[in-house]
Amino acid sequence: MRPVLAVCVWFVLLGGLVLFMHSKHESSGFRSFESKPATGGFSLEVTPTFAVEPDPFALRTGSEEQPAALVVKVNGKEVLRREDKVDGGTPLAAHNVSGMIEGPNELYLEANPPLERANRAHAVRVKVIRDGEQIADRTFWSEPGVKLAATFRVDVRPREEKGKDAHGH
């Protein structure tokens, strides 16, 4: 009789603990993060104020492409890349940009000025356009001597919340 009683007590204690943990997890409001693709057609317009050229100081391990002159990534995915020399003031466009999600999106921009003009600050203007409507417009400046590398966030709101639906920061 005693062993059966001991087993029952153990079941009650363990069952209570499991029930407690389960209810605590549900009430804590944890939920898995799911990114929802943003609707609409996105495009980018990038205008460097200086001539960009391939980076002679790029890491080249042999497996990657030629060194880039300009790269734009959206949420870690490359959407625009130029490996040739591009004159200053030339707008570069990337259409049908995929990978934008509802909520915050991270854009990364990298542009390489010519070595001969590396000791000056340089600027690049980036516009993000959704279905023909501009949702972000930012200008980034480099420090003299280094290539321009910038990360910025663009909030994309769900389609039904139209209006002032996004901003950079």
Added chain:
Amino acid sequence: MLRFFMVFVCLALMMPTGLAAQQSAPTDFSARKPMLVCSTTQIADFARQIVGDRCDVRCILAPGADPHTYMPTPGDAQLTLKADLCLQNGLHLEGKNWMATLARDARKPLVTCTDGIKPMVLEQEGEKINDPHSWFTPRNAAVYVNNIVRAVSELDPAGKSGYEARARLYLQQLRVLDAWIREQFNVIPPQRRILVTSHDAFNYFAEEYGFKNRAPVGWSTGAEIGAGMTPERRKLVIESIREFGVKAVFVETSVNPKLVREIATEARVKIGGKLYSDSMGEAGSAGETYIGMMRENVLTIIGALK
């Protein structure tokens, strides 16, 4: 007799297979650090910037030693035997290819860090010679770095991400160094940018930053074609000093300064200072790293010529 013959044939067939298996098997570096043996101080510094503490980096040349005339010692051969990878400059900087000989004798893989650099061609005594002093521009130093990253990543794939991350940072430092040098040399008028040094080591540097360079000793201090001092070169240097109104001449840390001192006395110019050339500085000195060496050279040149 037939049995012995069969055994011999079997062993002979097995040997190459065993060797191939030994060569293709990746080395396990969980118990010890990979050892890199470098010929010059510059290459050792590049390697240290990339591998951090993950590898043991050794250098054959001591700070201030001359790679053109260096004679390897039995200690160098023993060190090379322990190496997992050997790194050399190439383009005959290592006189009589001593690093390649050490690596070959020890049967160790050898990487030439100048692979991929378009060498400057010097015409001396009717011969065309590739100038080996290509580390003197940060842009070329980036090629050295990339060659080393590839080689160590292949040797030790487990450390690849760390090697690449360190290399990315170091390449950015080289870029900043290059921009800084261009900015600094703005204070020297172009007509005063004449660099007179002990031996012809600064061609890449001069080309990149708009200098004319003159040296009484050729591309090597050794006995190769186009190397050493000739009366014609000495005369040309003194004429150039007078023609361009050169304010100062420079001695090098790895070359005997006697000849440049004589020229300075004859041409009545001052010694502008000591430049790091084929070798970097002692540990603890400002020139113990590549970036430090380049920085100090630039400041020495500006101090004497501006």
